[in-house]
Amino acid sequence: MNFDAIVIGGGAAGLFCAITAGKRGKKVLVIEHNQEVGRKIVISGGGRCNFTNLNVTAENFISQNPHFCKSALAGFTPQDFIELVRRHKIAYYEKTLGQLFCRESSRQIVEMLLTECSKAKVRIMTGCTVTSVSQDGCFEVETSQGTFTSAKLIVACGGLSFPKIGATAFGYDIARQFGLKIVETRPSLVALVMEGKAYTPLAGISMEVIASTKEQAFRENIVFTHRGMSGPAVLQISNYWRAGNPVSFHLAPETDVVKHLTASRGSRKNLGNLLAEILPQRFATAFAEREFENKPLFQMNDGEFEHLAEKLTDWQVKFSTTEGYDRAEVTLGGISTNELSSKTMESKKMPGLYFIGEVVDVTGWLGGYNFQWAWSSGFAAGNAI
Ligand SMILES: Cc1cc2nc3c(=O)[nH]c(=O)nc-3n(C[C@H](O)[C@H](O)[C@H](O)COP(=O)(O)OP(=O)(O)OC[C@H]3O[C@@H](n4cnc5c(N)ncnc54)[C@H](O)[C@@H]3O)c2cc1C
Incomplete structure (x- = not known):
């Protein structure tokens, strides 16, 4: 015909x-x-x-x-x-x-x-x-x-x-x-698999971040999964992610991080509790333990505070791969x-x-x-x- x-x-x-x-x-x-x-x-x-x-x-x-x-x-x-x-x-x-x-x-x-x-x-x-x-x-x-x-x-x-x-x-x-x-x-428009298993116990936790690569930044939610991260911010950034390049996360875009940390300098509370004021509790504890020693704030020196502020605003995460065509939009x-x-x-x-x-x-x-x-x-x- x-x-x-x-x-x-x-x-x-x-x-x-x-x-x-x-x-x-x-x-x-x-x-x-x-x-x-x-x-x-x-x-x-x-x-x-x-x-x-x-x-x-x-x-x-x-x-x-x-x-x-x-x-x-x-x-x-x-x-x-x-x-x-x-x-x-x-x-x-x-x-x-x-x-x-x-x-x-x-x-x-x-x-x-x-x-x-x-x-x-x-x-x-x-x-x-x-x-x-x-x-x-x-x-x-x-x-x-x-x-x-x-x-x-x-x-x-x-x-x-x-x-x-x-x-x-x-x-x-x-x-x-x-x-x-x-x-x-x-x-693309796909969940990313994290290198290592340090954050896999956090599956289900969601938080607003700014996810960025050199080309683009997206302020939306991430969701931790059993293998890495998903959520709109990660799906969006997956369009720009290249194997081998880390993605940067600003973990507390609503907060003036330096001001918040400075206000607690010398305090007896531990780092995890301080971070829980601006981040979901379970993530705050895991982040404090895995990226720093979760120690009392009065024991932290200037260098450690600077490092903490940097990590909160520019957490560099390495992903090994994506969840593949089966899950990609x-x-x-x-x-x-x-x-x-x-x-x-x-x-x-x-x-x-x-x-x-x-x-x-x-x-x-x-x-x-x-x-x-x-x-x-x-x-x-x-x-x-
Ligand atoms: C889970 C999911 C959710 C999505 N949600 C959204 C959304 O909300 N908004 C948005 O903008 N985009 C969304 N997308 C993306 C969007 O669906 C696609 O970009 C869009 O459908 C592409 O349209 P297309 O016609 O080019 O291809 P398709 O819609 O994929 O159509 C191609 C068609 O070709 C047929 N075909 C393939 N090979 C052959 C063959 N040899 N012979 C005959 N037929 C063949 C396929 O069966 C298919 O029906 C989503 C994608 C997925 C997977």
Whole structure:
């Protein structure tokens, strides 16, 4: 069967691209190997889908070319997506930091996309796996349910994270087949595993910190896990973390640490109790014991106080690895943006071939940015094909 465009992958980007092209009168087929489309949307945002962010800028994305995402983000903005959500009467709210979530269920977003697909006469095949692609005048797509041809092929296969709900490396395979460069991929928006086991007994403890690397800083919560740390601050900084480089934590961003410590100089209380005034009790005790001797304050000299102040504001933590693709919300890296037009997402080497969404080397922060990239890049390609 012949189509104007075939979209491989019925996730956020693929569906949105198909809707956009279908509304322009294009005959579009979406091929999805799961039994249902949008499985990642369903599980996203704890079942409420953080579908966009009010404060989207190019600075919220990581890519070898930080300017690449600008055109697509300007062409289809968070306001444009919110407008669609409103038209479908989906109740939503701002949780924090501009993050918009469905009030009821992320399934409403999938239903909205399916309704729009149906209006745009998009054909969707689920439970259908694309096994190979070739190009000879048009694209020929071999699938588990037969062969389909089209003038344009849109690769919206997503990244490698969450293989249990359908992630595959197929998008990267197609890129390689057509000679496109791939920026090395790694799991991100993911919990980090600490070197050593000193803090593992603290699993479950949560506290507000500033987590930073040389490039970025995030003031949010961390949560200790059985293997290291999670929580929004750590997920955010995982986008910038590189193996071998420590992450710095300001442990008491609300407190003037030097003033607080100076006020207690010479006191009989021990260090753990002093720290418990500004940090969770169990963490304060563990930190005092593991990083210092947990001794009475009057026994601490000037040098030790200085060292303590430094540790509280710049605790350098080494992580050995991440919790991997099984737990990562996104994949960093992907199809090199040098290979694609930023206006249309079309391959410069292979006309008619497009890459959109997470498979591209554009990765957003935690907070609705990755879905916005999926909508915006899908819209850009959908308008071009
Ligand atoms: C647990 C979790 C929570 C998240 N929460 C949020 C959030 O709240 N907000 C946010 O902005 N981002 C969130 N994300 C990230 C977001 O889900 C992704 O960035 C986004 O879904 C990417 O869209 P995509 O269409 O590019 O890829 P995907 O949504 O991954 O879609 C790709 C599709 O291609 C299909 N596919 C793969 N290979 C083949 C093949 N060979 N043949 C046919 N089909 C194939 C897959 O089954 C999949 O359905 C979350 C991610 C996870 C894992």
